[in-house]
Amino acid sequence: MNLPKPRTDGNVSVERTIKDRRTVRSFTSRPLTLEQFSQILWSGQGITQDDGFKRAAPSAGALYPMDLYAVVGHDAVAGTGPGIYHYESTTHALNIVAEGDHRDELAQASLSQLWVAKAPVSVVICAEYPRITAKYGLRGERYAMMESGHIGQNIFLQAGALGLNAGIVGAFIDVEVKKALKIPQSHEPLLIIPVGYR
Numbered sequence: 001m002n003l004p005k006p007r008t009d010g011n012v013s014v015e016r017t018i019k020d021r022r023t024v025r026s027f028t029s030r031p032l033t034l035e036q037f038s039q040i041l042w043s044g045q046g047i048t049q050d051d052g053f054k055r056a057a058p059s060a061g062a063l064y065p066m067d068l069y070a071v072v073g074h075d076a077v078a079g080t081g082p083g084i085y086h087y088e089s090t091t092h093a094l095n096i097v098a099e100g101d102h103r104d105e106l107a108q109a110s111l112s113q114l115w116v117a118k119a120p121v122s123v124v125i126c127a128e129y130p131r132i133t134a135k136y137g138l139r140g141e142r143y144a145m146m147e148s149g150h151i152g153q154n155i156f157l158q159a160g161a162l163g164l165n166a167g168i169v170g171a172f173i174d175v176e177v178k179k180a181l182k183i184p185q186s187h188e189p190l191l192i193i194p195v196g197y198r
């Protein structure tokens, strides 16, 4: 599924989004527009070079070992069914991984932080370590973890600029998140960013 073309300007200053950024753990069921959803994913891992491959967040050695998955609930994003989606940076598109609303499973895997299931969308930031350890050895794992922080902050600030709120979850059981997401075993979840209206 192709996503709407991302915007590269807006009405809110970066200073304002930094000042207002707070972890939110309570969301209403108000859905996101497809444009907002598109923008959130672009801010995390979208391609930002006109004729190139570089992405919205920095990456050690420009190796981009990260993948984003979106866990979308029922009536959570206008024009999008519930499911688990993989974000394709190069085409700014989504591929369905599994249909259905898997937010409860994600919340259970997040040490039963049940508020996670209320967010219309959660972005799960994953790393595939061999894509970076091949060059940097074990230190590559550290780089991937740092990269997930950059991606998470981009999503946080983009959410703020769109009038949305975001949370952040690092407390989860890795194998249970992988099971809930039905993702390849080599994709290691590092951070979960629930997004929606407060």
Ligand SMILES: Cc1cc2nc3c(=O)[nH]c(=O)nc-3n(C[C@H](O)[C@H](O)[C@H](O)COP(=O)(O)O)c2cc1C
Residues within 6 Å of the ligand: 021, 022, 023, 024, 025, 113, 168, 169, 170, 171, 172
């Ligand atoms: C790596 C990391 C993991 C976190 N994990 C969780 C979490 O699992 N659950 C949660 O409610 N908050 C989590 N937080 C959010 C922190 O509790 C929050 O950032 C902190 O209280 C400061 O508040 P603020 O983000 O609103 O400024 C996490 C934050 C970071 C940076």
